[in-house]
Amino acid sequence: MKIEDLIRPNLKKLVPYSSARNEFSGSEALFLDANENPYNNGVNRYPDPLQNRLKAELAKVKGVKPEQIIIGNGSDEILDLIFRAFCRPSIDNCIILPPTYGMYRVLSTLNDIECIACPLNPDFSFNIERIIKSVKENTKIIFICSPNNPTGNCISIAELVEILDVFEGIVVLDEAYIDFSDQASAAGLLEKYPTLLIVQTLSKAYGAAGLRIGFGLGNWEIITILNRIKPPYNINSLSQEKALSLLQNEYVYKANLQQLQVDKLKLEQAFLQMQFVQHIFPSEANFFLVRVKDSKVTYNYLKEQGIIVRERSHELYCENCLRITIGTTQENEKLIKVMNNFNQINR
Numbered sequence: 001m002k003i004e005d006l007i008r009p010n011l012k013k014l015v016p017y018s019s020a021r022n023e024f025s026g027s028e029a030l031f032l033d034a035n036e037n038p039y040n041n042g043v044n045r046y047p048d049p050l051q052n053r054l055k056a057e058l059a060k061v062k063g064v065k066p067e068q069i070i071i072g073n074g075s076d077e078i079l080d081l082i083f084r085a086f087c088r089p090s091i092d093n094c095i096i097l098p099p100t101y102g103m104y105r106v107l108s109t110l111n112d113i114e115c116i117a118c119p120l121n122p123d124f125s126f127n128i129e130r131i132i133k134s135v136k137e138n139t140k141i142i143f144i145c146s147p148n149n150p151t152g153n154c155i156s157i158a159e160l161v162e163i164l165d166v167f168e169g170i171v172v173l174d175e176a177y178i179d180f181s182d183q184a185s186a187a188g189l190l191e192k193y194p195t196l197l198i199v200q201t202l203s204k205a206y207g208a209a210g211l212r213i214g215f216g217l218g219n220w221e222i223i224t225i226l227n228r229i230k231p232p233y234n235i236n237s238l239s240q241e242k243a244l245s246l247l248q249n250e251y252v253y254k255a256n257l258q259q260l261q262v263d264k265l266k267l268e269q270a271f272l273q274m275q276f277v278q279h280i281f282p283s284e285a286n287f288f289l290v291r292v293k294d295s296k297v298t299y300n301y302l303k304e305q306g307i308i309v310r311e312r313s314h315e316l317y318c319e320n321c322l323r324i325t326i327g328t329t330q331e332n333e334k335l336i337k338v339m340n341n342f343n344q345i346n347r
C-alpha cells in the first residue's frame with residue numbers, strides 16, 4: 001500500500017494557504033507583505049509557519065532529518081491532523097488498545113471515525129495476534145501508546161514490527177513518555193517502514209506542558225501531507241523560541257530525568273510498604289499505576305489532604321487503580337507522609 005493511496009481523496013485537490021513568508025527565507029528585508037504592525041514589541045511578526053530553526057534542532061536531538069518532522073500545537077494537534085489526513089468521516093475506522101490515552105477516542109468521535117477497541121491483555125501486555133485480527137475493511141490507523149498511559153508498560157520493537165509487517169494502514173506510535181524509558185525510541189524503524197508515524201512531545205520529559213509543542217516523526221510523504229493541512233501559524237513565536245532554548249539546554253533536561261528516576265524508585269519502595277497497596281504495575285514512565293484496597297476512599301483522603309492523583313478505576317482492568325505522577329522530592333515526601341497516615345487509619 002502506498003501512502004498516496006491512503007490519503008483522503010478531498011485532500012488531493014487542496015491548495016494550501018500560502019503565506020508570503022513561505023516564499024522568502026532571508027531576514028534583511030522590509031516586510032510589507034502581511035499587514036503586520038511594523039513596531040517591534042517582540043511578537044509583531046507572524047511566526048515561521050514551518051518552524052525551521054526548531055526543526056533543525058529537533059532533527060539533531062532525535063537523529064532524523066528536518067523533512068521527517070511535523071510540529072504541532074501539542075501532540076494532540078498532530079493526532080487530530082492524522083485523522084483528517086487519512087480517515088474519511090463515517091466510512092473509515094481506527095483501532096485503539098484500551099486501557100490507553102483518552103484523546104484517541106475523543107478525536108475519532110470528533111472526526112466521525114469509528115473507534116474499534118482491541119483490549120490489552122489483563123496484565124497490560126500487548127496482544128499482537130488480536131490486534132492484527134481486529135483490522136477490518138477501512139481500518140486506516142492503529143494507535144499504540146508506548147510507554148502506555150495509564151499502565152506504564154512498553155511494546156517491544158519486535159512486537160511493533162510484527163504489526164508493521166502486515167498492517168496496510170498507518171501505525172501511530174505515541175512515545176510521549178519514551179525519554180523516561182529504558183527502551184529506545186522506535187525512530188530507527190522509520191527508514192524501513194514508511195507507514196509508521198511516531199508522536200512525541202515536549203510536555204513531559206522536557207517539562208514544557210505549557211508551551212504546547214508536540215511533534216511527529218515519519219516518512220517524508222506522511223510529513224508532507226500533515227504539513228500541508230495544518231493551520232499555517234500553528235506554533236506561536238514565543239513557543240518556538242522557548243522550545244529551541246529548552247532543547248539546547250540538555251544539561252537541565254538530563255538532570256531532571258535522573259532525579260525523577262531516583263525519586264520514582266523511592267516512591268515505589270515506600271508504597272510497597274503500605275498495607276492497603278496491593279500491586280504496583282512496573283512503569284517506564286514518570287508515573288505509575290497502583291492498585292489499592294479501595295481507590296475511591298484513598299483518592300478522597302488524598303484530596304482532603306490537598307494531593308490530587310488520577311483515579312483510573314473505570315478503565316478496563318484498572319479496578320481500584322490510581323495513577324500517580326512523580327513530583328519533586330519534597331512533594332513525594334509529603335505524599336508518603338500522608339499515605340502513611342492513611343495506612344495507620346486503615347489498619
Ligand SMILES: *Cc1c(COP(=O)(O)O)cnc(C)c1O
Binds near residue numbers: 145149213
Ligand atoms: C501527555 C500525553 C501526550 C501529550 O500531549 P500534548 O498535547 O503534547 O501535551 C500525548 N500522548 C499521551 C499518551 C500523553 O499521556
